Amino acid sequence: MTPPALQQIFDEAYHLDPYATYARLRAEGGVHPVALPDGSPVWLVTTEAEVRAGLTNPLLSVNKKHAGPGFKGFSLPPALDANLLNIDASDHMRLRRLVSKEFTPRRVEQLGGRVREACELLARRVHDRVVSTGEADLVADLAAPLPLTVVGDLLGVPEKDRDPFASWVGAMLEPKSPQDVAAAIAHIHAYLLALIALRRREPDGNLISGLITVRDEQDRLDENELLSLAFLILMAGIDNTQHVISSGVLTLLRHPDQLEALRADPDLLPETVEELLRHTTPNHTAIRRFPTTDVKIGDTVVPAGDTVLLCLASAHRDPTRYPDPDRFDIERPDKTHLTLGVGLHYCLGAPLARLQIRTALDVITRTFPRLTLATPAKALPWRRTFRSHALKQLPITLSPAP
Numbered sequence: 001m002t003p004p005a006l007q008q009i010f011d012e013a014y015h016l017d018p019y020a021t022y023a024r025l026r027a028e029g030g031v032h033p034v035a036l037p038d039g040s041p042v043w044l045v046t047t048e049a050e051v052r053a054g055l056t057n058p059l060l061s062v063n064k065k066h067a068g069p070g071f072k073g074f075s076l077p078p079a080l081d082a083n084l085l086n087i088d089a090s091d092h093m094r095l096r097r098l099v100s101k102e103f104t105p106r107r108v109e110q111l112g113g114r115v116r117e118a119c120e121l122l123a124r125r126v127h128d129r130v131v132s133t134g135e136a137d138l139v140a141d142l143a144a145p146l147p148l149t150v151v152g153d154l155l156g157v158p159e160k161d162r163d164p165f166a167s168w169v170g171a172m173l174e175p176k177s178p179q180d181v182a183a184a185i186a187h188i189h190a191y192l193l194a195l196i197a198l199r200r201r202e203p204d205g206n207l208i209s210g211l212i213t214v215r216d217e218q219d220r221l222d223e224n225e226l227l228s229l230a231f232l233i234l235m236a237g238i239d240n241t242q243h244v245i246s247s248g249v250l251t252l253l254r255h256p257d258q259l260e261a262l263r264a265d266p267d268l269l270p271e272t273v274e275e276l277l278r279h280t281t282p283n284h285t286a287i288r289r290f291p292t293t294d295v296k297i298g299d300t301v302v303p304a305g306d307t308v309l310l311c312l313a314s315a316h317r318d319p320t321r322y323p324d325p326d327r328f329d330i331e332r333p334d335k336t337h338l339t340l341g342v343g344l345h346y347c348l349g350a351p352l353a354r355l356q357i358r359t360a361l362d363v364i365t366r367t368f369p370r371l372t373l374a375t376p377a378k379a380l381p382w383r384r385t386f387r388s389h390a391l392k393q394l395p396i397t398l399s400p401a402p
C-alpha cells in the first residue's frame with residue numbers, strides 16, 4: 001500500500017495556537033497522517049470518540065516492540081525502558097500492583113498536610129520575591145518546585161539532588177539538540193543507579209527503599225524494572241503536574257469572572273481542578289500506541305506497527321462531545337475528561353496530581369488576592385516541543401490595593 005501523504009502541522013501557527021490546528025483537523029476527520037517535527041510519520045487521532053476508544057483498544061499496544069521502522073521515540077537504555085508505559089498485560093499488572101498501594105486516594109490524602117506545608121512555604125517565597133523585586137515567576141518559584149518536592153519526598157530523593165534531576169528532565173523533554181537528549185538520559189540513568197545504591201546502603205522507608213526490599217528479599221521485580229519504575233514515577237510525577245498548575249493559574253487570570261467565583265466559594269475548587277484538567281490538558285501528542293495488527297480507527301485503517309498518537313487536548317475541544325468546548329467554565333455540568341488517561345494505564349498518580357493542583361490553587365488564590373500577570377499573555381513563553389503544551393515562565397506581580 002502506498003503510504004499516505006503526510007500533513008506538516010507543527011508550524012509556527014501550531015505553536016501559537018494548537019487548538020486552531022486541531023479544530024481544522026477535526027472538521028476534516030478524526031484520524032490524520034502527520035509528520036512529526038523530526039519527519040517521522042504518525043497517525044494523529046483528534047476526535048473525542050476515537051481518542052477515548054483508542055485508550056482502551058486492546059489492539060493498540062504501548063510496547064515499542066510493536067513499533068515499525070518509522071518510529072523514532074526516545075532511545076532509552078533497557079534499564080529505563082522496562083516501565084509501565086512500555087509494557088502490556090500481565091507484566092504490567094504485576095508491576096503496577098507493586099506500587100499502586102502507595103498512590104491510593106486514602107494514602108495520598110495522608111500527604112495533604114505535607115503538600116500544603118510545601119506549597120505555603122513556596123507561596124511565601126513568591127510573596128517575598130515580589131516585594132523585593134516587583135515580580136516572581138510562578139513556574140520557577142512554585143509550580144515546578146512543588147511536585148519536585150512532593151515526588152522527591154515520596155521516592156526518597158535527597159534534596160540536594162532534586163534540582164539537577166529536574167534540569168536533566170527538562171533537557172530531555174525540550175532538547176536544544178539530539179545530543180542533549182542522549183546526555184540527559186545518560187545523566188538520569190547514572191543518577192538513578194547511584195540513588196538505588198544509596199538506598200540499598202541507607203534505606204529511608206520511602207518508595208525506592210520499599211521497592212528495593214521487594215526486589216532483593218522477595219524477587220518480585222528485576223533490577224531494570226526497579227530502575228524503570230523509579231524513572232517513570234519521577235518523570236511522570238514532576239512534569240505534568242507543574243504544567244497544569246502554571247497554565248491553570250494563567251487560565252484563571254484570563255477568566256476573571258471564574259476566578260472571582262472560585263474566590264467567593266472555595267467549595268468550587270474540585271470542580272475548578274476538573275475543568276482545568278479538561279480545558280488546559282498538558283498532554284497534546286505524548287500518548288502513543290502501536291497497532292499489533294491492522295486496525296480500524298474511525299473510518300481509517302491504520303497498518304500494524306505504525307505510530308498512533310492520541311491527542312487528548314484535541315479530544316477535549318471536540319464540539320460533538322462538549323457544548324461550547326473552548327469555553328472555560330467551572331460550572332460546566334459534564335467535565336469528564338481523558339487528561340489522566342483511561343483503562344489499564346490510567347494515571348497512577350491521579351489522586352496525587354489532583355491533591356497538588358487543588359492545594360496550589362487554594363494557597364495561591366488565598367495568599368494573593370491581587371495576583372496579576374507581569375507580562376502580556378501573548379508574550380508568555382511556551383515549550384516548543386510538540387508533546388506537551390507547557391508554560392516555561394509565568395511572570396506575576398501584585399496589583400496595587402484599590
Ligand code: HEM
Nearest residue numbers: 084085236237240241244339340341345347348349352353
Ligand atoms: C496533572 C498531572 C498528570 C497528568 C496530566 C498525568 C497524565 C497521565 C496519563 C495521560 C497517563 C496514561 C498514559 C497512557 O495511557 O499512555 C499517565 C500514566 C501514568 N502516570 Fe500520570 N499524570 C499526572 C501526574 C502524575 C503523577 C503525580 C504521578 C506519580 C507521582 C504519575 C504517574 C504516572 C504513572 C506511573 C503512569 C503509568 C501508569 C501505567 O502505565 O499503568 N502521573 N499519567
